[in-house]
Amino acid sequence: MKRKSDEEEGEKFTVSGSKDFSCRVIKVVTSLLIFVAGVVLGLVASSHFTPEAQLFFPPSSYYKAVQVQEKESCLNGGVREKEDFLDFRRFLKPENLTHKMSDEELFWRASMVPIKRKYPFKRVPKVAFMFLTRGPLPFLPLWERFFKRHEELFSVYIHALPGYDLNVSMTSAFYGRQIPSQELSGEGNRIYYHQSYFASVVNAVRWSRVITAVFQLSIIRVLGKLVNSVRQQCELWSGPLPLDVHWGTVTLADGERRLLANALLDHSNERFVLLSESCIPVYDFVTVYNYLTGSAQSFVESYDDPSRYGRGRYNRNMLPDIKLFQWRKGSQWFEMTRKLAANIISDTKYYTVFKKYCKPSCYPDEHYLPTYLNMFFGSHNSNRSVTWVDWSKGGPHPAAFGGSDITEGFIQSIRNNGSMCAYNSDYTSICYLFARKFAPSALEPLLNLTSTVMKF
Numbered sequence: 001m002k003r004k005s006d007e008e009e010g011e012k013f014t015v016s017g018s019k020d021f022s023c024r025v026i027k028v029v030t031s032l033l034i035f036v037a038g039v040v041l042g043l044v045a046s047s048h049f050t051p052e053a054q055l056f057f058p059p060s061s062y063y064k065a066v067q068v069q070e071k072e073s074c075l076n077g078g079v080r081e082k083e084d085f086l087d088f089r090r091f092l093k094p095e096n097l098t099h100k101m102s103d104e105e106l107f108w109r110a111s112m113v114p115i116k117r118k119y120p121f122k123r124v125p126k127v128a129f130m131f132l133t134r135g136p137l138p139f140l141p142l143w144e145r146f147f148k149r150h151e152e153l154f155s156v157y158i159h160a161l162p163g164y165d166l167n168v169s170m171t172s173a174f175y176g177r178q179i180p181s182q183e184l185s186g187e188g189n190r191i192y193y194h195q196s197y198f199a200s201v202v203n204a205v206r207w208s209r210v211i212t213a214v215f216q217l218s219i220i221r222v223l224g225k226l227v228n229s230v231r232q233q234c235e236l237w238s239g240p241l242p243l244d245v246h247w248g249t250v251t252l253a254d255g256e257r258r259l260l261a262n263a264l265l266d267h268s269n270e271r272f273v274l275l276s277e278s279c280i281p282v283y284d285f286v287t288v289y290n291y292l293t294g295s296a297q298s299f300v301e302s303y304d305d306p307s308r309y310g311r312g313r314y315n316r317n318m319l320p321d322i323k324l325f326q327w328r329k330g331s332q333w334f335e336m337t338r339k340l341a342a343n344i345i346s347d348t349k350y351y352t353v354f355k356k357y358c359k360p361s362c363y364p365d366e367h368y369l370p371t372y373l374n375m376f377f378g379s380h381n382s383n384r385s386v387t388w389v390d391w392s393k394g395g396p397h398p399a400a401f402g403g404s405d406i407t408e409g410f411i412q413s414i415r416n417n418g419s420m421c422a423y424n425s426d427y428t429s430i431c432y433l434f435a436r437k438f439a440p441s442a443l444e445p446l447l448n449l450t451s452t453v454m455k456f
């Protein structure tokens with residue numbers, strides 16, 4: 001009986017059936033396995049210096065998520081509520097701005113435009129205020145006052161330096177409005193590389209039929225435990241992951257597009273304003289809202305500058321996609337419609353040309369939008385900006401205004417200096433809704449002027 005089972009096992013192990021040979025095979029395979037396990041361990045350990053290590057074993061995190069979910073439902077009296085996985089409200093407006101989409105996934109999702117014109121819900125168009133900032137927002141109190149009592153008509157998005165967390169109270173319009181700023185798309189390839197490595201290990205194990213299923217399982221279990229303990233150790237050792245790695249290569253234009261894409265996920269957002277930390281509002285919310293939602297055109301500055309700061313930055317390598325006569329310049333602080341926003345984030349062709357050939361002293365954030373809109377959406381654009389700025393002092397940077405500059409007359413002159421601006425085939429005395437650049441010291445005097453001059 002014993003002999004027979006040995007024979008049977010022998011048959012499983014080797015072609016010849018010789019016991020000695022099978023032992024040698026086991027030895028070889030085992031040492032091979034241990035070697036591969038070493039490689040895997042090495043990979044896992046080294047991958048701990050990059051964030052994708054968490055994705056190495058997605059199943060375990062998946063199980064954890066399920067466990068957490070089940071625990072939570074246990075707390076709710078043990079009855080698991082029937083979940084609506086195609087929840088409509090969540091589709092229209094994400095509850096939480098946190099997501100794990102890569103840029104590629106995010107931009108694809110944000111580019112969805114309904115063909116059906118009528119909305120199956122009461123849609124109140126909102127203005128998305130998108131703040132592109134490095135760190136704190138010094139004019140937060142001013143903006144909060146500006147937004148007060150209009151919660152239904154706007155949404156705020158903040159793109160800050162990775163690792164920077166805006167600390168605001170839960171009642172603030174800025175609370176929980178920071179978008180994920182991590183560049184994730186570049187890591188996809190590396191994740192794939194690790195996974196294929198893992199797959200080949202699994203395949204090798206499967207292929208070597210010498211090892212019984214039980215043996216395989218126990219090896220994998222031991223390996224899993226080892227790997228997990230190493231992972232935990234590494235997490236303890238490496239501390240917070242270096243978050244800043246991708247920022248250096250991320251241009252401002254990337255940040256703008258990422259803000260647009262995140263804001264497009266809320267289907268109520270109809271107008272999109274890009275602002276910096278040094279921007280202030282010069283009119284009250286209702287005036288700004290009516291001005292923007294009532295306009296048939298977008299407000300993206302776009303002009304032909306024949307000097308070396310304009311046409312001089314054009315690169316002939318952009319031919320035949322972009323021609324010199326199409327080249328435009330303009331301020332990066334734009335305002336645009338949903339239609340244009342969806343088109344901007346869907347464009348890969350021209351953005352790639354800019355990334356390739358528009359390098360210092362050419363700046364994509366000053367040329368990409370003006371040129372792209374000029375080429376394809378000229379009639380949708382007013383070609384002027386609604387953000388006031390003072391270039392009159394010359395030099396590479398506009399004038400910045402501090403506390404001592406803030407007077408009633410100064411703000412009044414930004415609101416209306418006597419000239420008129422084109423608006424919906426008519427003219428209006430309101431040319432600017434926002435202004436830059438202001439230093440933090442301007443906050444106090446500005447707060448003093450809101451009720452008398454800005455009327456909010």
Ligand SMILES: *[C@@H]1O[C@H](CO)[C@@H](O)[C@H](O)[C@H]1NC(C)=O
Binds near residue numbers: 167
């Ligand atoms: C956030 O701000 C509050 C009050 O301004 C302060 O008490 C708290 O320590 C801050 N938290 C962090 C993490 O900076």
Ligand SMILES: *[C@@H]1O[C@H](CO)[C@@H](O)[C@H](O)[C@H]1NC(C)=O
Binds near residue numbers: 097098175176
């Ligand atoms: C959004 O979700 C993340 C992760 O689940 C959580 O940390 C964060 O507090 C949530 N934010 C808000 C505003 O609920």
Ligand SMILES: *[C@@H]1O[C@H](CO)[C@@H](O)[C@H](O)[C@H]1NC(C)=O
Binds near residue numbers: 378381382
């Ligand atoms: C803006 O410029 C485009 C050309 O890019 C032109 O077609 C359009 O009429 C201009 N808009 C206004 C309001 O002047």
Ligand SMILES: *[C@@H]1O[C@H](CO)[C@@H](O)[C@H](O)[C@H]1NC(C)=O
Binds near residue numbers: 417418419
């Ligand atoms: C008013 O502002 C416009 C646009 O910035 C400018 O062209 C014009 O010269 C200004 N007028 C006066 C009187 O300052």
Ligand SMILES: *[C@@H]1O[C@H](CO)[C@@H](O)[C@H](O)[C@H]1NC(C)=O
Binds near residue numbers: 444448
């Ligand atoms: C604010 O206005 C009050 C009076 O209206 C004045 O006394 C005070 O100095 C002003 N503060 C600043 C910082 O301008």
